Amino acid sequence: MFDFSGLVAVITGASSGLGVQFARALAAQGANLVLLARRVPKLQAVADEVRDMFGVEVLPVGCDVTNLDQVRAAVDAVDARFGRADILVNNAGTGGVAPALDMTDEQWDADIALDLTATFRVTREFMNRLIKRSDCGRVINISSMYGLVGNTTIPTSAYHAAKGGVVNLTRALAAEWAKDSVTVNCICPxxxxxxxxxxxxxxxxFQEYVKQWVPLGRQGKAGELNTALLFLASPESSYVTGTSVVVDGGYTCV
Structure with missing residues (x-):
């Protein structure tokens, strides 16, 4: 179970953080990777590391996911190298902090553009060209627990709005593409x-806040999102679509 050998996984925001963790997790199960990010030197370093560690094919592609031309060029590159994409992980994102009354239109637009609009555009472009060719089409959107609830600690309404949009975009695309046997799911870290x-x-x-408000009493550790990712990406999860898996130590259950 959870053998990804020969499958092609595309990960956005793959030059650091969760994107690197996701790359390692999928490569460890045998998936070939396409890594997208703006910072090409960091992206190349990640690609070299993962290739050396796991012996899979890794294609790094410099791409600003808010730039439609660059997204389409990335699709071309994947088509030329692999001819299809089996798994798409929409991980690229940001999170501007500003009280709602002080937030500028530019701040709002930037968060929505990267966290929501880019997720839709990247998914649309890869679905149109490459994911439909797969026998195991999987789209996994990375939202946030803040896409499900508000908060009284960090003023970040644009982020909440965008990530909430990702949750319901996931449901909409899952319903629309079920006929194509493509599943669309979401992780809310x-x-x-x-x-x-x-x-x-x-x-x-913040550490004191986490101890008080997260039932498990701590923040997440590196790798604790991997099982959710592998579950939703796997061929065995073909009957799971339109759902959001919350990995938050219990924050949203109280």
Whole structure:
């Protein structure tokens, strides 16, 4: 079970953080990888590391997912190298912090563009050309527990709105593409350390908050999202679609 040998997995936002963890998890199960990100030197380093560790094919492609031309060029590159895509992990994202009354239109638009619109565009372009060719089409969107609830600690309404949109976009695409035997699911992580969150998570104040409000009493550890990813991406999960798997230490259950 969970053998991904010969499958092609595309991961956005793959130059750091959760994207690197997802790349290692899928490669460890035998998947060939396409890694997309803007920072090409970091992306190349990740590609070299994963290739050396797991012996799979890895294609790094510089791509700003908010740029439609670059997304289409990435699809061309994957088509030329592999001819199909089996798994798409929409991981690229951001999270601007600003009180709602102070948030500018530019801040709002930037968050929506990367966290929601880019997720739709990347999925549309890969579905049109490559995922339909697969016998095991899997789309996995990375939302957030903040796509399901509000919060009283960090003012980030645009992020909440965008990630909530990703959750319902997942449902809509799952319903629309079920006839094509393509599943579309979502992961909603809780507090995990990434480049965007590392500084805040390490403060004593935030650690105390986590101990008080997360039932398991801690933030997520590296690798604790992998089982959710592999479950939703696997050929065995062909009857699971339109769902969101929450990995948050229990934050949203209280």
């Amino acid at each position: 809780g507090y995990f350390e990434t480049e965007l969150t590392a500084e805040a998570l390490k403060t004593p104040e």
